[in-house]
Amino acid sequence: MEEKKFIVANWKMYKTEEEAMHFLDKLLPYLQKTKDSVWIAPPFTLIKPMSDKAKEMKEIFTVGAQNMNDADEGAFTGEISASMLKNVGAKFVILGHSERRIHFHESSEFINKKVLRAEKEKLNIILCVGESFDENQEGKSDEVIDKELLESCKNFPIDSQSMLYIAYEPLWAIGTGLVATPKIIDEKSRFIKKTASKLGLDQIKILYGGSVNPDNIASLLKVKEIVGFLVGGASLKPETFGKLISES
Ligand code: PGA
Numbered sequence: 334m335e336e337k338k339f340i341v342a343n344w345k346m347y348k349t350e351e352e353a354m355h356f357l358d359k360l361l362p363y364l365q366k367t368k369d370s371v372w373i374a375p376p377f378t379l380i381k382p383m384s385d386k387a388k389e390m391k392e393i394f395t396v397g398a399q400n401m402n403d404a405d406e407g408a409f410t411g412e413i414s415a416s417m418l419k420n421v422g423a424k425f426v427i428l429g430h431s432e433r434r435i436h437f438h439e440s441s442e443f444i445n446k447k448v449l450r451a452e453k454e455k456l457n458i459i460l461c462v463g464e465s466f467d468e469n470q471e472g473k474s475d476e477v478i479d480k481e482l483l484e485s486c487k488n489f490p491i492d493s494q495s496m497l498y499i500a501y502e503p504l505w506a507i508g509t510g511l512v513a514t515p516k517i518i519d520e521k522s523r524f525i526k527k528t529a530s531k532l533g534l535d536q537i538k539i540l541y542g543g544s545v546n547p548d549n550i551a552s553l554l555k556v557k558e559i560v561g562f563l564v565g566g567a568s569l570k571p572e573t574f575g576k577l578i579s580e581s
Contacts, residue, residue: 338554338581339498339540339561341372341459342568343399343427344379353379356571357386357394363575364393369561371578373568374399374427377413384422397425397457400433403446415454425457425496427563429485431504441484448485457496459540459563460485462525466505474503475524482528491533498538499525500563506543508566513543515556522558547576554581 348356353375364371371394375383384396402412418426428451429444444460451458462481464474482499489497501521506513513521522539529537541553542563553562562581568574 336368337560338369339372339538340369340578340581341397341427341500341540341561341563342374342574343430343542343563343565344373344375344568345399345432345565346376347569348375348379350379350382353383354386357383357390359571360575361390361393363571363578364390367578367581369578369581370395372397372425374425380418380423381421387422395424396422397427397459398423399427399430401426401428401447401451403443403450405450415450415456419454419456423456425459426451427459427461427500429481430461431463431502431507441481444485445487449488452489452493452495452497455494457498459498459500461500461502461542461563463500463502463504463506463543469503469505474521478521478525479528482525483532486529486532486534489532489534491535496538497534497536498540498560499529500540500542501525501559502542502563508544510544512545512549512553513541515552518553518556519558522556526558545577547573547580550577550580 374397387394387396398418401415428447433439462478464477468477518541538560540561540563541559545562545564546567
């Protein structure tokens with residue numbers, strides 16, 4: 334793995350402002366020691382207070398969002414646009430997470446619209462792809478990844494100023510404690526790079542996500558093809574997340 338790693342926390346629907354500020358206070362000593370880039374994607378309500386805090390702490394960490402709408406603005410009750418995210422300090426957005434694909438029925442076609450909107454707004458993008466347990470067992474992993482990637486990144490400008498990270502997140506590893514082996518991650522990362530190059534996207538970087546924790550990160554760090562991790566459960570407690578940052 335490259336020298337500088339990206340550790341991205343996906344907080345999902347957890348934490349109040351008070352809890353987030355307490356987390357940051359406790360995480361500070363770890364942040365001060367690490368060479369890694371630490372990115373945090375809290376719920377929408379915390380983006381502004383956390384990016385204000387990041388400014389105060391000399392951008393020692395970066396704040397982003399877990400989702401956004403594809404439209405510029407409009408009558409879309411309950412939705413948040415890319416420009417609104419930027420306005421409150423978000424620097425990146427996670428798109429196509431399997432929890433959005435499954436619980437909110439987001440198709441790759443819809444995710445593609447979001448990807449293109451985020452790109453237009455110059456937000457960095459973390460696009461998630463990955464197969465389910467059944468698809469994996471049926472030997473369809475590559476087919477699923479290929480389709481999700483090609484459809485979600487269609488028409489992405491090759492000279493974009495937004496960084497495009499592809500997170501390989503096999504569904505069977507998310508929140509299950511089952512982590513993909515370094516061999517699988519290496520193979521899938523190569524496959525993702527090959528697929529992305531069909532779209533002319535040779536500059537993409539790869540992250541791995543799925544049950545990453547302080548105990549397994551050392552073995553995962555050996556995978557040269559990835560630049561970092563997308564972390565859910567293990568990012569919620571400052572001691573665990575801090576340990577994870579220290580281990581890498
Ligand atoms: P996990 O979640 O680390 O809890 O498996 C990862 C994710 O959902 O991005």
